[in-house]
Amino acid sequence: MHSSTITPIVSAKERLLASAGRLFHEHGINATGIDLVVRNAGVAKASLYNNFANKEALVVAYLEQELDGWIRNAHALDNPLSPRWQRIAALFEALARSVELNTFHGCPFTNAVIELPECAAVRTVAQDYRAVVRTHLASLLGADTTSTAVSRLVLLYDAAITEAKVGRDAALVREASTMAQELVDAHKLEETHPPATRGELTKRDTAAR
């Protein structure tokens, strides 16, 4: 049980998660059979079921791994010394480039929720992911997590991901980025201004019913 066990350089569990990470993300979860995951990992089938109760557990572990990856990637893209608008733009720009390189396969959490709509555990991880994204965007924007400015940034980020996946349109991703920029500017103004100054032409939608 110590970490002193040497094991075959990388454990079967790690190899399985790496394999699942590639296959689930690129070809989809339902389209990827257990046998393929195992073969691709170069691991015995029994090793899968020694480390995971069943396929669903593997899927959840895969998603948790992806969540971890998102966080690390977000920090790798982030330069805390840059101005806010640049730190936010970097997120969108990474997405746009991924589209151009044809390496974008969609948000793993959205994909999983769509592929397994009745799996509660999947929804849970997806909600965790959403909370992480919201928190991160809030910190980049320098706004309260519950603020509408952050909600709007979340919307724009999700929009960009959808355009990247379905439309494969890098230009639309960058348009979302531009909207995010304007949001940052507006938020900056709000910070320096007295609070109740901006109300020019909003809040009409509630009367739309």
Added chain:
Amino acid sequence: MHSSTITPIVSAKERLLASAGRLFHEHGINATGIDLVVRNAGVAKASLYNNFANKEALVVAYLEQELDGWIRNAHALDNPLSPRWQRIAALFEALARSVELNTFHGCPFTNAVIELPECAAVRTVAQDYRAVVRTHLASLLGADTTSTAVSRLVLLYDAAITEAKVGRDAALVREASTMAQELVDAHKLEETHPPATRGELTKRDTAAR
């Protein structure tokens, strides 16, 4: 071959498409087997393969049916006598209500692209859908289909759908609606103003690289 053939009130093809429409949309395409579609349609298995070459063809027909449904729904929601902002708000509000009633199962086209990422025919219908949406939103906004204003409206609509499906958050859907409202207002101003008037604090993202 005439339309004078009586047939059992509704044809096997129609029953199959109705069944596929329910099952594919609610439980997912890959998770719905042929046998279930057939049983649910109350139809013989052979009738499926008399009307469709294979499952993929059924999926494509299902998507074409959904595209048709989207168009009809969009027109049903639309009151051409209402002001633009209301006609656009109706689209978002329908989405928000669907979330609250727990009857929203995601965009059939996005779902299909995610479930069958390597199926070209699915991507094609999805692009058709995107073109239809863009055209419709352009007409609601009274702007050119290629304008950035329409692109932004498309982004907001897709964002709302993602929040509806993954986050199940009607408030976020309505926030997207509010953003769309502001877009309509901005567009209205642009219409009445000389063209190059609005450039306060934009176009900086292109320097973000």
Added chain:
DNA sequence: ATATTACCAGACCGATCGGTATAGTTAGGG
């Protein structure tokens, strides 16, 4: 009357699904 057409019911096909069981290998720890 006779084809033809559209349909139904269900057996059947090989392949693959997720998952289990058996048996053997390798390595470290008491």
Added chain:
DNA sequence: CCCTAACTATACCGATCGGTCTGGTAATAT
């Protein structure tokens, strides 16, 4: 030295997958 733990390889399980085939019925068109 032997036990345990992690691993490999592979056979096997029932269920279901997408898809085919047979055989029969009822209504239409000629």
